[in-house]
Amino acid sequence: MTLYTSTVVTPRKPSRVWAKIGENTAYALGLPIILLIIWGIWSSISPALFFPSPLVIAEAFVETWIGPAFVNDVLPSLARLGISIVLAVVLGIAAGTVIGLVRWLRELLEPIFEFFRAVPPPVLIPIVAVLVGANDTMKVVVMVTGAIWPVLLNTIEGVRSTDSVMTETAQSFAITRSERLRFLVLPAASPRIMTGVRQCLSIALILMVISEMFFSSSGLGYQIVFFQRNYLIAQMWSGIVLLGLIGVLLAVIFGFVERRVLRWYHGVKEVERA
Amino acid sequence: MPESRSAAKPLLTVEHLRKVYESSTGNVEAIGDISFQMNAGELVCIVGPSGCGKTTLLKCIAGLLRPTSGVVELEGKRVTGPPPNMALVFQEYGRSLYPWLTVRGNVDLPLKHKKLSRAERDRLIDDALVAVGLDHAAKSYPWQLSGGMQQRVAIARAVAYEPEVLIMDEPFAAVDAQTRADLEDLVRTLHRERGMSILFVTHDIDESVYLGERVVVLSKSPTWVQEDLSIDLPAERDQLVTRALPRFTELRTHVYEQIQRAKRGEAVRPGVTAA
Numbered sequence: 144m145t146l147y148t149s150t151v152v153t154p155r156k157p158s159r160v161w162a163k164i165g166e167n168t169a170y171a172l173g174l175p176i177i178l179l180i181i182w183g184i185w186s187s188i189s190p191a192l193f194f195p196s197p198l199v200i201a202e203a204f205v206e207t208w209i210g211p212a213f214v215n216d217v218l219p220s221l222a223r224l225g226i227s228i229v230l231a232v233v234l235g236i237a238a239g240t241v242i243g244l245v246r247w248l249r250e251l252l253e254p255i256f257e258f259f260r261a262v263p264p265p266v267l268i269p270i271v272a273v274l275v276g277a278n279d280t281m282k283v284v285v286m287v288t289g290a291i292w293p294v295l296l297n298t299i300e301g302v303r304s305t306d307s308v309m310t311e312t313a314q315s316f317a318i319t320r321s322e323r324l325r326f327l328v329l330p331a332a333s334p335r336i337m338t339g340v341r342q343c344l345s346i347a348l349i350l351m352v353i354s355e356m357f358f359s360s361s362g363l364g365y366q367i368v369f370f371q372r373n374y375l376i377a378q379m380w381s382g383i384v385l386l387g388l389i390g391v392l393l394a395v396i397f398g399f400v401e402r403r404v405l406r407w408y409h410g411v412k413e414v415e416r417a
Numbered sequence: 418m419p420e421s422r423s424a425a426k427p428l429l430t431v432e433h434l435r436k437v438y439e440s441s442t443g444n445v446e447a448i449g450d451i452s453f454q455m456n457a458g459e460l461v462c463i464v465g466p467s468g469c470g471k472t473t474l475l476k477c478i479a480g481l482l483r484p485t486s487g488v489v490e491l492e493g494k495r496v497t498g499p500p501p502n503m504a505l506v507f508q509e510y511g512r513s514l515y516p517w518l519t520v521r522g523n524v525d526l527p528l529k530h531k532k533l534s535r536a537e538r539d540r541l542i543d544d545a546l547v548a549v550g551l552d553h554a555a556k557s558y559p560w561q562l563s564g565g566m567q568q569r570v571a572i573a574r575a576v577a578y579e580p581e582v583l584i585m586d587e588p589f590a591a592v593d594a595q596t597r598a599d600l601e602d603l604v605r606t607l608h609r610e611r612g613m614s615i616l617f618v619t620h621d622i623d624e625s626v627y628l629g630e631r632v633v634v635l636s637k638s639p640t641w642v643q644e645d646l647s648i649d650l651p652a653e654r655d656q657l658v659t660r661a662l663p664r665f666t667e668l669r670t671h672v673y674e675q676i677q678r679a680k681r682g683e684a685v686r687p688g689v690t691a692a
Contacts, residue, residue, distance in 0.1 A: 311505075314499050
Protein backbone atom coordinates (compact mmCIF):
# COMPACT_ATOMS: atom_id res chain seq x y z
CA MET A 144 0.00 0.00 0.00
CA THR A 145 1.40 3.36 -0.95
CA LEU A 146 -1.18 5.64 0.54
CA TYR A 147 0.31 6.36 3.94
CA THR A 148 0.24 10.07 3.30
CA SER A 149 1.11 11.78 6.55
CA THR A 150 -1.48 14.18 7.91
CA VAL A 151 0.37 15.28 11.03
CA VAL A 152 -0.46 18.75 12.30
CA THR A 153 2.51 20.56 13.85
CA PRO A 154 1.43 22.85 16.72
CA ARG A 155 2.54 26.49 16.60
CA LYS A 156 5.28 27.60 18.99
CA PRO A 157 3.82 29.24 22.16
CA SER A 158 5.76 32.48 21.65
CA ARG A 159 4.26 32.85 18.18
CA VAL A 160 0.79 32.12 19.53
CA TRP A 161 1.12 35.00 22.04
CA ALA A 162 2.47 37.30 19.38
CA LYS A 163 -0.56 36.43 17.24
CA ILE A 164 -2.99 37.12 20.09
CA GLY A 165 -1.29 40.47 20.78
CA GLU A 166 -1.50 41.41 17.13
CA ASN A 167 -5.20 40.50 16.92
CA THR A 168 -6.00 42.50 20.07
CA ALA A 169 -4.15 45.51 18.70
CA TYR A 170 -6.20 45.32 15.49
CA ALA A 171 -9.48 44.87 17.38
CA LEU A 172 -8.97 47.71 19.88
CA GLY A 173 -6.80 50.08 17.83
CA LEU A 174 -9.48 51.95 15.92
CA PRO A 175 -11.95 52.29 18.87
CA ILE A 176 -9.16 53.75 21.04
CA ILE A 177 -8.14 56.24 18.34
CA LEU A 178 -11.78 57.28 17.85
CA LEU A 179 -12.25 57.78 21.60
CA ILE A 180 -9.17 59.98 21.76
CA ILE A 181 -10.36 62.11 18.82
CA TRP A 182 -13.80 62.38 20.39
CA GLY A 183 -12.29 63.40 23.76
CA ILE A 184 -10.13 66.12 22.20
CA TRP A 185 -12.99 67.37 20.04
CA SER A 186 -15.44 67.64 22.96
CA SER A 187 -12.93 69.55 25.09
CA ILE A 188 -12.16 72.00 22.26
CA SER A 189 -15.82 72.72 21.44
CA PRO A 190 -18.16 71.42 24.16
CA ALA A 191 -21.64 70.48 22.90
CA LEU A 192 -24.64 69.72 25.08
CA PHE A 193 -25.65 66.58 23.20
CA PHE A 194 -22.16 65.16 22.75
CA PRO A 195 -20.47 65.06 26.16
CA SER A 196 -16.88 63.90 26.38
CA PRO A 197 -16.16 60.18 26.74
CA LEU A 198 -14.93 60.74 30.29
CA VAL A 199 -18.25 62.26 31.31
CA ILE A 200 -20.09 59.36 29.72
CA ALA A 201 -17.79 56.86 31.46
CA GLU A 202 -18.53 58.54 34.76
CA ALA A 203 -22.27 58.47 34.05
CA PHE A 204 -21.93 54.81 33.03
CA VAL A 205 -20.49 53.83 36.40
CA GLU A 206 -22.99 55.97 38.31
CA THR A 207 -26.02 54.83 36.35
CA TRP A 208 -25.52 51.16 35.69
CA ILE A 209 -23.27 49.85 38.41
CA GLY A 210 -25.53 49.57 41.44
CA PRO A 211 -29.28 48.98 41.86
CA ALA A 212 -30.02 49.84 38.21
CA PHE A 213 -28.07 46.78 37.15
CA VAL A 214 -30.37 44.52 39.17
CA ASN A 215 -33.58 46.46 38.46
CA ASP A 216 -33.14 47.28 34.78
CA VAL A 217 -30.24 45.50 33.14
CA LEU A 218 -30.59 41.99 34.53
CA PRO A 219 -34.34 41.67 33.80
CA SER A 220 -33.70 42.96 30.27
CA LEU A 221 -30.91 40.45 29.76
CA ALA A 222 -33.02 37.63 31.19
CA ARG A 223 -35.88 38.39 28.83
CA LEU A 224 -33.42 38.66 25.95
CA GLY A 225 -31.81 35.32 26.82
CA ILE A 226 -35.13 33.50 27.17
CA SER A 227 -36.36 34.97 23.90
CA ILE A 228 -33.23 33.99 21.99
CA VAL A 229 -33.33 30.43 23.32
CA LEU A 230 -37.04 30.14 22.48
CA ALA A 231 -36.60 31.62 19.01
CA VAL A 232 -33.67 29.31 18.21
CA VAL A 233 -35.24 26.13 19.62
CA LEU A 234 -38.69 26.74 18.11
CA GLY A 235 -37.18 27.93 14.83
CA ILE A 236 -35.00 24.85 14.42
CA ALA A 237 -37.73 22.43 15.52
CA ALA A 238 -40.42 23.87 13.27
CA GLY A 239 -37.96 24.47 10.44
CA THR A 240 -36.81 20.85 10.49
CA VAL A 241 -40.37 19.49 10.32
CA ILE A 242 -41.38 21.94 7.58
CA GLY A 243 -38.14 21.35 5.65
CA LEU A 244 -38.68 17.58 5.64
CA VAL A 245 -42.39 17.57 4.75
CA ARG A 246 -42.87 18.90 1.27
CA TRP A 247 -46.62 19.56 1.29
CA LEU A 248 -46.30 21.41 4.58
CA ARG A 249 -43.56 23.57 3.10
CA GLU A 250 -45.56 24.42 -0.01
CA LEU A 251 -48.58 25.18 2.14
CA LEU A 252 -46.78 27.47 4.59
CA GLU A 253 -44.19 29.31 2.54
CA PRO A 254 -46.46 32.03 1.09
CA ILE A 255 -47.83 32.81 4.57
CA PHE A 256 -44.31 32.99 5.96
CA GLU A 257 -43.36 35.54 3.35
CA PHE A 258 -46.24 37.71 4.58
CA PHE A 259 -45.52 37.36 8.29
CA ARG A 260 -41.83 37.91 7.80
CA ALA A 261 -42.59 41.19 6.01
CA VAL A 262 -44.65 42.52 8.93
CA PRO A 263 -42.37 44.68 11.13
CA PRO A 264 -42.47 43.04 14.59
CA PRO A 265 -42.77 46.32 16.58
CA VAL A 266 -46.30 46.83 15.24
CA LEU A 267 -47.24 43.69 17.14
CA ILE A 268 -46.48 45.35 20.47
CA PRO A 269 -49.86 47.06 20.98
CA ILE A 270 -51.73 43.94 19.82
CA VAL A 271 -49.74 41.55 22.00
CA ALA A 272 -50.03 43.98 24.92
CA VAL A 273 -53.81 43.84 24.57
CA LEU A 274 -53.79 40.06 24.27
CA VAL A 275 -51.39 39.08 27.07
CA GLY A 276 -51.05 42.34 29.01
CA ALA A 277 -48.17 44.79 29.26
CA ASN A 278 -45.81 42.45 31.05
CA ASP A 279 -42.72 40.29 30.58
CA THR A 280 -44.66 37.77 28.48
CA MET A 281 -45.56 40.51 26.02
CA LYS A 282 -41.90 41.48 25.62
CA VAL A 283 -40.80 37.87 25.16
CA VAL A 284 -43.59 37.20 22.66
CA VAL A 285 -42.61 40.28 20.64
CA MET A 286 -38.92 39.32 20.64
CA VAL A 287 -39.61 35.69 19.68
CA THR A 288 -42.08 36.55 16.92
CA GLY A 289 -39.52 38.91 15.43
CA ALA A 290 -36.36 36.89 15.92
CA ILE A 291 -37.65 33.45 14.95
CA TRP A 292 -37.88 34.16 11.21
CA PRO A 293 -34.24 34.02 10.18
CA VAL A 294 -33.77 30.80 12.17
CA LEU A 295 -36.95 29.23 10.83
CA LEU A 296 -36.44 30.14 7.18
CA ASN A 297 -32.74 29.22 7.17
CA THR A 298 -33.46 25.89 8.84
CA ILE A 299 -36.15 25.07 6.27
CA GLU A 300 -33.76 25.92 3.45
CA GLY A 301 -30.86 24.02 5.03
CA VAL A 302 -32.92 20.90 5.73
CA ARG A 303 -34.51 20.97 2.29
CA SER A 304 -31.19 21.18 0.48
CA THR A 305 -29.57 18.15 2.12
CA ASP A 306 -27.25 16.58 -0.46
CA SER A 307 -28.97 13.83 -2.46
CA VAL A 308 -25.98 11.46 -2.36
CA MET A 309 -25.71 11.87 1.41
CA THR A 310 -29.40 11.05 1.72
CA GLU A 311 -29.07 8.02 -0.55
CA THR A 312 -26.10 6.85 1.52
CA ALA A 313 -28.24 7.02 4.66
CA GLN A 314 -31.05 5.16 2.88
CA SER A 315 -28.81 2.44 1.52
CA PHE A 316 -27.40 1.71 4.97
CA ALA A 317 -30.96 1.66 6.36
CA ILE A 318 -30.10 4.34 8.90
CA THR A 319 -33.05 4.99 11.20
CA ARG A 320 -35.14 8.15 11.19
CA SER A 321 -33.80 9.59 14.43
CA GLU A 322 -30.20 8.81 13.49
CA ARG A 323 -30.73 10.43 10.12
CA LEU A 324 -32.00 13.56 11.84
CA ARG A 325 -29.11 13.69 14.28
CA PHE A 326 -26.22 12.63 12.06
CA LEU A 327 -27.31 13.85 8.64
CA VAL A 328 -30.12 16.41 8.44
CA LEU A 329 -29.21 18.72 11.31
CA PRO A 330 -25.42 18.76 10.76
CA ALA A 331 -25.94 19.28 7.02
CA ALA A 332 -28.23 22.23 7.76
CA SER A 333 -26.04 23.63 10.54
CA PRO A 334 -24.18 26.25 8.43
CA ARG A 335 -27.52 27.71 7.32
CA ILE A 336 -28.95 27.44 10.82
CA MET A 337 -26.00 29.34 12.27
CA THR A 338 -26.47 32.10 9.68
CA GLY A 339 -30.07 32.37 10.90
CA VAL A 340 -29.03 32.44 14.55
CA ARG A 341 -26.59 35.25 13.88
CA GLN A 342 -29.38 37.41 12.40
CA CYS A 343 -31.73 36.33 15.16
CA LEU A 344 -29.40 37.76 17.83
CA SER A 345 -29.34 41.27 16.46
CA ILE A 346 -33.09 41.32 15.79
CA ALA A 347 -33.75 40.13 19.34
CA LEU A 348 -31.55 42.88 20.77
CA ILE A 349 -33.35 45.57 18.75
CA LEU A 350 -36.73 44.23 19.83
CA MET A 351 -35.61 44.05 23.44
CA VAL A 352 -35.07 47.81 23.42
CA ILE A 353 -38.21 48.63 21.46
CA SER A 354 -40.47 46.38 23.54
CA GLU A 355 -39.29 48.21 26.67
CA MET A 356 -40.07 51.61 25.23
CA PHE A 357 -43.82 50.95 25.36
CA PHE A 358 -45.94 50.41 28.48
CA SER A 359 -42.84 49.91 30.63
CA SER A 360 -41.46 51.28 33.85
CA SER A 361 -38.14 49.45 33.89
CA GLY A 362 -35.58 47.90 31.57
CA LEU A 363 -32.76 49.17 29.45
CA GLY A 364 -34.95 50.54 26.66
CA TYR A 365 -37.23 52.31 29.15
CA GLN A 366 -34.24 53.89 30.94
CA ILE A 367 -32.68 55.22 27.75
CA VAL A 368 -35.94 56.89 26.72
CA PHE A 369 -36.41 58.21 30.26
CA PHE A 370 -32.94 59.82 30.27
CA GLN A 371 -33.48 61.31 26.87
CA ARG A 372 -36.82 62.88 27.87
CA ASN A 373 -35.22 64.36 31.02
CA TYR A 374 -32.18 65.79 29.26
CA LEU A 375 -29.82 63.43 31.08
CA ILE A 376 -27.68 63.28 27.98
CA ALA A 377 -24.56 61.60 29.41
CA GLN A 378 -26.73 58.92 31.04
CA MET A 379 -28.57 58.35 27.79
CA TRP A 380 -25.29 57.88 25.97
CA SER A 381 -24.05 55.49 28.65
CA GLY A 382 -27.16 53.36 28.05
CA ILE A 383 -26.41 53.26 24.35
CA VAL A 384 -22.84 52.23 25.15
CA LEU A 385 -24.18 49.45 27.38
CA LEU A 386 -26.39 48.22 24.53
CA GLY A 387 -23.39 48.18 22.25
CA LEU A 388 -21.42 46.18 24.82
CA ILE A 389 -24.28 43.66 25.11
CA GLY A 390 -24.25 43.32 21.34
CA VAL A 391 -20.50 42.68 21.35
CA LEU A 392 -20.90 40.15 24.15
CA LEU A 393 -23.58 38.30 22.15
CA ALA A 394 -21.32 38.27 19.11
CA VAL A 395 -18.41 36.88 21.13
CA ILE A 396 -20.57 34.07 22.60
CA PHE A 397 -21.98 33.34 19.15
CA GLY A 398 -18.50 33.24 17.63
CA PHE A 399 -17.35 30.79 20.29
CA VAL A 400 -20.32 28.45 19.72
CA GLU A 401 -20.11 28.79 15.94
CA ARG A 402 -16.43 27.81 15.85
CA ARG A 403 -17.25 24.65 17.78
CA VAL A 404 -20.38 23.67 15.86
CA LEU A 405 -19.03 24.50 12.40
CA ARG A 406 -15.43 23.37 12.85
CA TRP A 407 -15.86 20.83 10.04
CA TYR A 408 -17.48 23.43 7.77
CA HIS A 409 -14.63 25.91 8.12
CA GLY A 410 -12.19 23.02 7.58
CA VAL A 411 -13.91 22.01 4.33
CA LYS A 412 -13.94 25.64 3.14
CA GLU A 413 -10.25 26.02 3.93
CA VAL A 414 -9.42 22.88 1.92
CA GLU A 415 -11.57 24.09 -0.98
CA ARG A 416 -9.80 27.46 -1.04
CA ALA A 417 -6.32 25.92 -0.81
CA MET B 418 -22.80 -18.22 6.70
CA PRO B 419 -21.78 -19.70 3.37
CA GLU B 420 -23.03 -23.18 4.37
CA SER B 421 -26.64 -22.14 4.68
CA ARG B 422 -26.70 -20.89 1.12
CA SER B 423 -27.30 -23.58 -1.46
CA ALA B 424 -24.97 -23.39 -4.42
CA ALA B 425 -27.81 -23.63 -6.90
CA LYS B 426 -29.58 -20.58 -5.53
CA PRO B 427 -28.19 -17.30 -6.79
CA LEU B 428 -27.46 -14.46 -4.39
CA LEU B 429 -28.87 -11.75 -6.59
CA THR B 430 -31.42 -12.14 -9.36
CA VAL B 431 -32.53 -9.43 -11.74
CA GLU B 432 -35.48 -10.46 -13.90
CA HIS B 433 -36.93 -8.51 -16.81
CA LEU B 434 -36.14 -5.22 -15.14
CA ARG B 435 -37.59 -2.22 -16.94
CA LYS B 436 -37.50 1.41 -15.96
CA VAL B 437 -39.32 4.24 -17.67
CA TYR B 438 -38.87 7.80 -16.47
CA GLU B 439 -41.99 9.89 -16.88
CA SER B 440 -41.40 13.52 -17.68
CA SER B 441 -43.43 16.40 -18.99
CA THR B 442 -41.81 16.09 -22.41
CA GLY B 443 -42.63 12.40 -22.71
CA ASN B 444 -41.57 9.07 -21.32
CA VAL B 445 -37.94 8.01 -21.46
CA GLU B 446 -37.25 4.28 -21.44
CA ALA B 447 -33.92 4.09 -19.62
CA ILE B 448 -33.85 0.33 -19.11
CA GLY B 449 -35.54 -1.96 -21.62
CA ASP B 450 -35.26 -5.46 -20.23
CA ILE B 451 -32.36 -6.56 -18.06
CA SER B 452 -32.00 -10.06 -16.62
CA PHE B 453 -28.94 -11.54 -14.97
CA GLN B 454 -27.92 -13.49 -11.92
CA MET B 455 -25.06 -13.31 -9.52
CA ASN B 456 -23.87 -16.07 -7.18
CA ALA B 457 -22.50 -15.65 -3.70
CA GLY B 458 -18.78 -14.94 -3.63
CA GLU B 459 -18.67 -13.66 -7.20
CA LEU B 460 -17.16 -10.43 -8.48
CA VAL B 461 -19.28 -9.31 -11.39
CA CYS B 462 -18.53 -6.21 -13.44
CA ILE B 463 -21.20 -4.37 -15.34
CA VAL B 464 -19.94 -2.32 -18.24
CA GLY B 465 -21.78 -0.40 -20.91
CA PRO B 466 -21.59 2.64 -23.15
CA SER B 467 -22.04 5.98 -21.39
CA GLY B 468 -25.62 6.91 -20.75
CA CYS B 469 -26.81 3.31 -20.88
CA GLY B 470 -28.58 3.49 -17.53
CA LYS B 471 -25.96 1.82 -15.34
CA THR B 472 -26.74 4.06 -12.41
CA THR B 473 -30.47 3.57 -12.89
CA LEU B 474 -29.93 -0.19 -12.83
CA LEU B 475 -27.88 0.07 -9.66
CA LYS B 476 -30.42 2.24 -7.90
CA CYS B 477 -33.14 -0.28 -8.77
CA ILE B 478 -31.01 -3.12 -7.40
CA ALA B 479 -30.23 -1.12 -4.25
CA GLY B 480 -33.91 -0.41 -3.66
CA LEU B 481 -33.44 3.34 -4.02
CA LEU B 482 -35.54 3.45 -7.18
CA ARG B 483 -38.71 1.52 -7.98
CA PRO B 484 -38.53 -0.28 -11.33
CA THR B 485 -41.42 0.18 -13.76
CA SER B 486 -41.66 -3.59 -14.05
CA GLY B 487 -39.57 -6.64 -13.32
CA VAL B 488 -38.15 -8.10 -10.15
CA VAL B 489 -34.93 -7.77 -8.15
CA GLU B 490 -34.35 -10.54 -5.61
CA LEU B 491 -31.61 -10.67 -3.00
CA GLU B 492 -31.25 -14.06 -1.29
CA GLY B 493 -34.70 -15.00 -2.55
CA LYS B 494 -36.33 -11.90 -1.08
CA ARG B 495 -37.84 -9.32 -3.35
CA VAL B 496 -36.17 -5.93 -3.07
CA THR B 497 -38.73 -3.16 -2.49
CA GLY B 498 -36.62 -0.82 -0.35
CA PRO B 499 -32.93 -0.65 0.56
CA PRO B 500 -32.14 -4.18 1.83
CA PRO B 501 -30.29 -4.42 5.16
CA ASN B 502 -27.70 -6.85 3.84
CA MET B 503 -26.41 -4.66 1.01
CA ALA B 504 -23.83 -1.88 1.04
CA LEU B 505 -23.16 0.79 -1.56
CA VAL B 506 -20.03 2.66 -2.57
CA PHE B 507 -20.81 5.73 -4.64
CA GLN B 508 -18.70 7.48 -7.22
CA GLU B 509 -18.96 10.82 -5.42
CA TYR B 510 -17.01 9.94 -2.27
CA GLY B 511 -16.96 13.60 -1.25
CA ARG B 512 -20.76 13.67 -1.06
CA SER B 513 -21.19 10.19 0.34
CA LEU B 514 -19.00 10.67 3.43
CA TYR B 515 -20.26 13.02 6.13
CA PRO B 516 -17.73 15.84 6.65
CA TRP B 517 -18.88 16.51 10.24
CA LEU B 518 -17.91 12.98 11.30
CA THR B 519 -14.38 11.65 11.61
CA VAL B 520 -13.25 8.70 9.50
CA ARG B 521 -14.11 6.47 12.44
CA GLY B 522 -17.49 8.15 12.93
CA ASN B 523 -18.34 7.62 9.27
CA VAL B 524 -17.50 3.91 9.42
CA ASP B 525 -19.39 3.59 12.73
CA LEU B 526 -22.61 5.32 11.65
CA PRO B 527 -24.26 2.42 9.74
CA LEU B 528 -23.38 0.04 12.58
CA LYS B 529 -25.28 2.06 15.19
CA HIS B 530 -28.62 0.41 14.53
CA LYS B 531 -27.16 -3.09 14.24
CA LYS B 532 -27.57 -4.70 17.61
CA LEU B 533 -23.89 -5.01 18.43
CA SER B 534 -21.92 -4.38 21.58
CA ARG B 535 -19.52 -1.43 21.68
CA ALA B 536 -16.57 -3.82 21.69
CA GLU B 537 -17.87 -5.73 18.68
CA ARG B 538 -18.47 -2.49 16.79
CA ASP B 539 -14.96 -1.27 17.60
CA ARG B 540 -13.53 -4.55 16.37
CA LEU B 541 -15.43 -4.28 13.06
CA ILE B 542 -14.32 -0.67 12.56
CA ASP B 543 -10.65 -1.37 13.35
CA ASP B 544 -10.68 -4.43 11.14
CA ALA B 545 -12.22 -2.53 8.21
CA LEU B 546 -9.81 0.40 8.56
CA VAL B 547 -6.84 -1.97 8.60
CA ALA B 548 -8.21 -3.75 5.54
CA VAL B 549 -8.21 -0.53 3.52
CA GLY B 550 -4.92 0.69 5.04
CA LEU B 551 -6.34 3.66 6.91
CA ASP B 552 -5.96 2.65 10.55
CA HIS B 553 -3.62 5.62 11.09
CA ALA B 554 -6.24 8.12 9.90
CA ALA B 555 -9.20 7.07 12.07
CA LYS B 556 -9.33 10.40 13.91
CA SER B 557 -8.96 12.54 10.78
CA TYR B 558 -11.89 14.10 8.97
CA PRO B 559 -12.63 12.94 5.41
CA TRP B 560 -11.85 16.38 3.95
CA GLN B 561 -8.34 16.19 5.39
CA LEU B 562 -7.64 13.17 3.17
CA SER B 563 -6.87 12.79 -0.53
CA GLY B 564 -9.56 11.59 -2.93
CA GLY B 565 -8.26 8.04 -3.03
CA MET B 566 -8.12 7.87 0.74
CA GLN B 567 -11.67 9.21 1.00
CA GLN B 568 -12.88 6.45 -1.30
CA ARG B 569 -11.05 3.98 0.96
CA VAL B 570 -13.07 5.32 3.89
CA ALA B 571 -16.26 4.68 1.92
CA ILE B 572 -15.05 1.15 1.18
CA ALA B 573 -14.16 0.62 4.86
CA ARG B 574 -17.65 1.75 5.83
CA ALA B 575 -19.11 -0.87 3.48
CA VAL B 576 -16.71 -3.59 4.70
CA ALA B 577 -17.50 -2.97 8.39
CA TYR B 578 -21.21 -3.22 7.59
CA GLU B 579 -20.61 -6.88 6.60
CA PRO B 580 -23.06 -6.94 3.69
CA GLU B 581 -24.00 -10.03 1.69
CA VAL B 582 -23.36 -8.03 -1.45
CA LEU B 583 -21.29 -4.92 -2.02
CA ILE B 584 -22.39 -2.68 -4.86
CA MET B 585 -19.93 -0.19 -6.30
CA ASP B 586 -21.08 2.52 -8.69
CA GLU B 587 -18.11 3.68 -10.81
CA PRO B 588 -16.19 4.10 -7.57
CA PHE B 589 -12.86 5.04 -9.11
CA ALA B 590 -14.03 7.33 -11.90
CA ALA B 591 -12.96 10.43 -9.98
CA VAL B 592 -9.48 9.38 -8.78
CA ASP B 593 -6.16 9.57 -10.61
CA ALA B 594 -4.76 6.59 -12.52
CA GLN B 595 -2.16 5.48 -9.99
CA THR B 596 -4.58 5.64 -7.07
CA ARG B 597 -7.05 3.83 -9.24
CA ALA B 598 -4.71 0.86 -9.74
CA ASP B 599 -4.17 0.66 -5.96
CA LEU B 600 -7.88 0.76 -5.30
CA GLU B 601 -8.56 -1.92 -7.93
CA ASP B 602 -6.11 -4.21 -6.15
CA LEU B 603 -7.83 -3.39 -2.87
CA VAL B 604 -11.17 -4.54 -4.31
CA ARG B 605 -9.54 -7.77 -5.59
CA THR B 606 -8.01 -8.35 -2.15
CA LEU B 607 -11.32 -7.82 -0.34
CA HIS B 608 -12.97 -10.22 -2.75
CA ARG B 609 -10.27 -12.89 -2.49
CA GLU B 610 -9.45 -12.72 1.21
CA ARG B 611 -12.89 -12.02 2.61
CA GLY B 612 -14.96 -13.80 -0.02
CA MET B 613 -17.04 -10.66 -0.53
CA SER B 614 -19.64 -10.71 -3.28
CA ILE B 615 -19.14 -7.56 -5.30
CA LEU B 616 -21.18 -6.03 -8.09
CA PHE B 617 -18.93 -3.47 -9.74
CA VAL B 618 -20.29 -0.97 -12.25
CA THR B 619 -17.78 0.82 -14.46
CA HIS B 620 -17.43 2.47 -17.83
CA ASP B 621 -13.79 1.43 -18.02
CA ILE B 622 -13.36 -1.69 -20.17
CA ASP B 623 -9.86 -2.57 -18.91
CA GLU B 624 -10.99 -2.20 -15.34
CA SER B 625 -13.96 -4.51 -15.87
CA VAL B 626 -11.78 -7.25 -17.39
CA TYR B 627 -9.02 -6.85 -14.81
CA LEU B 628 -11.39 -7.00 -11.82
CA GLY B 629 -14.22 -9.26 -12.84
CA GLU B 630 -14.84 -12.97 -12.92
CA ARG B 631 -17.74 -12.14 -15.16
CA VAL B 632 -18.39 -9.07 -17.25
CA VAL B 633 -21.96 -8.17 -18.09
CA VAL B 634 -22.01 -5.95 -21.18
CA LEU B 635 -25.03 -3.68 -21.46
CA SER B 636 -26.47 -2.32 -24.68
CA LYS B 637 -27.23 1.34 -25.18
CA SER B 638 -30.48 2.72 -23.79
CA PRO B 639 -33.18 1.29 -23.59
CA THR B 640 -30.83 -1.18 -22.03
CA TRP B 641 -30.67 -4.96 -22.14
CA VAL B 642 -27.87 -7.44 -21.47
CA GLN B 643 -25.87 -7.75 -24.67
CA GLU B 644 -23.39 -10.29 -23.38
CA ASP B 645 -22.59 -12.13 -20.18
CA LEU B 646 -18.92 -12.94 -20.52
CA SER B 647 -16.94 -15.18 -18.22
CA ILE B 648 -13.39 -13.91 -17.58
CA ASP B 649 -11.07 -16.93 -17.57
CA LEU B 650 -8.01 -15.15 -16.20
CA PRO B 651 -6.14 -16.60 -13.20
CA ALA B 652 -7.67 -15.60 -9.87
CA GLU B 653 -4.36 -14.11 -8.70
CA ARG B 654 -4.21 -10.82 -10.58
CA ASP B 655 -1.42 -8.32 -10.85
CA GLN B 656 -1.44 -4.91 -12.49
CA LEU B 657 1.66 -5.70 -14.56
CA VAL B 658 1.47 -9.45 -15.18
CA THR B 659 -2.26 -9.81 -15.74
CA ARG B 660 -2.55 -6.79 -18.01
CA ALA B 661 0.34 -8.16 -20.12
CA LEU B 662 -1.33 -11.54 -20.69
CA PRO B 663 -2.41 -12.22 -24.30
CA ARG B 664 -5.72 -13.52 -22.95
CA PHE B 665 -6.29 -10.18 -21.17
CA THR B 666 -5.78 -8.35 -24.45
CA GLU B 667 -8.17 -10.72 -26.25
CA LEU B 668 -10.86 -10.25 -23.63
CA ARG B 669 -10.54 -6.48 -23.50
CA THR B 670 -10.62 -6.32 -27.31
CA HIS B 671 -13.73 -8.48 -27.29
CA VAL B 672 -15.48 -6.30 -24.71
CA TYR B 673 -14.34 -3.17 -26.53
CA GLU B 674 -15.89 -4.40 -29.77
CA GLN B 675 -19.08 -5.30 -27.96
CA ILE B 676 -19.28 -1.79 -26.52
CA GLN B 677 -18.67 -0.29 -29.99
CA ARG B 678 -21.47 -2.46 -31.39
CA ALA B 679 -23.66 -1.40 -28.50
CA LYS B 680 -22.97 2.26 -29.24
CA ARG B 681 -23.88 1.83 -32.89
CA GLY B 682 -26.94 -0.16 -31.86
CA GLU B 683 -25.96 -3.08 -34.12
CA ALA B 684 -26.50 -5.88 -31.66
CA VAL B 685 -29.91 -7.47 -32.00
CA ARG B 686 -32.01 -7.64 -28.90
CA PRO B 687 -33.28 -11.17 -28.30
CA GLY B 688 -37.03 -11.60 -27.97
CA VAL B 689 -37.95 -8.01 -28.72
CA THR B 690 -41.60 -8.99 -28.55
CA ALA B 691 -41.74 -8.04 -24.87
CA ALA B 692 -44.20 -5.25 -24.11
